[in-house]
Amino acid sequence: MRVRERIKPFGSEKPQPVKGELIIIEDRCKGCGFCVEYCPNDVLIVSDKFNSKGYHPPEVVHEENCRYCGFCQLVCPDFAIFSIEEKAVESKSNTA
């Protein structure tokens, strides 16, 4: 076996995909568009529908790109969007 196959530089397990949830509380949104503009992965767009106050809340279009960094939660001035990242269970790699 070649050395390259035997020793993997970043541990023996593959990196797991990030899991989580992105939640929009639509009735709190005032449609400022900060989350849509400053999402690093362009997950959100401004939707066509109206909320109860007549603003256009954001809509999730590419949730597969979301890394649940939480910047939308920080930059939202109306506390209307948040993301919860499910913490991965600690693997037993490298220590064995």
Add this chain to the structure above:
Amino acid sequence: MEAIITQQEAKRHPMDNLLRMDRMPHIWCPGCGIGNAVSAFADALDKLEYNLDKLCVVSGIGCTGRVAGYIKVDSFHTTHGRAIPFATGIKLGNPDIKVVVISGDGDLVSIGGNHFVHAARRNIDLTVICVNNFIYAMTGGQVAPTTPTPAYTTTSPFGNFENPSNVPQLAEAAGAVYVARWTALHMRRLTYSIVDALKKPGFSVVEVISPCAMYYSRINKLGDGLDMMKFYYDHSIIKHGEPTDHLEIDYQKEIIVGKFVDRERPTYSESMGKWFED
């Protein structure tokens, strides 16, 4: 049943235990940056894991004065400009309580300017978060001491010719031990700056440049809150340790942000304890 409750609890906003969510939606306009400052403050409290029974938030009058009503800790909504005197009293009466003043530029620098200077001179152990939106927004867009020179407001219809005050320079000259400035877009840096300011004993000032979408940018035809945020993104320059006399904000020019002052001085309580010991 329990599983459903935990599922619902998992979907609560992470700041639910720090903010009075029953009062939401708040009164701030769409595109206003004060919510970002509150968000950063709540996130900083979350990071510090601070005991919320040992914390008091004081705010004055104005748009930013409403912050005290939205934070779920002991809070005071005081008279105009007198947030720092109230906070001083709370701090001297209860020295183990951490007191935070969140207020606007008109409240802290103009009407409460004298209190700001003397609290910094005495170095009372307060954390001041000054949300600067360049205008008196709640009262209808009057000219503020931080309004940049040619900007139009309702009380300067030919343009403002007064020289604006420079909050970091004022704070440093008066004797503050920690001075930083960020815009409402630098959320993570702002959060860590508030964490540092809360940890620092003494008078610490964090200035938050915030867009005012309804008055400042509407009268000056600068677009909405998002356009102001894009302007901050393009024109803010991070320069840590910049001398504070370089930090004047000109109209639609570059905004220097960063941490400018971090020094040690004996606080008021320490000086008082030492005086009575001798």
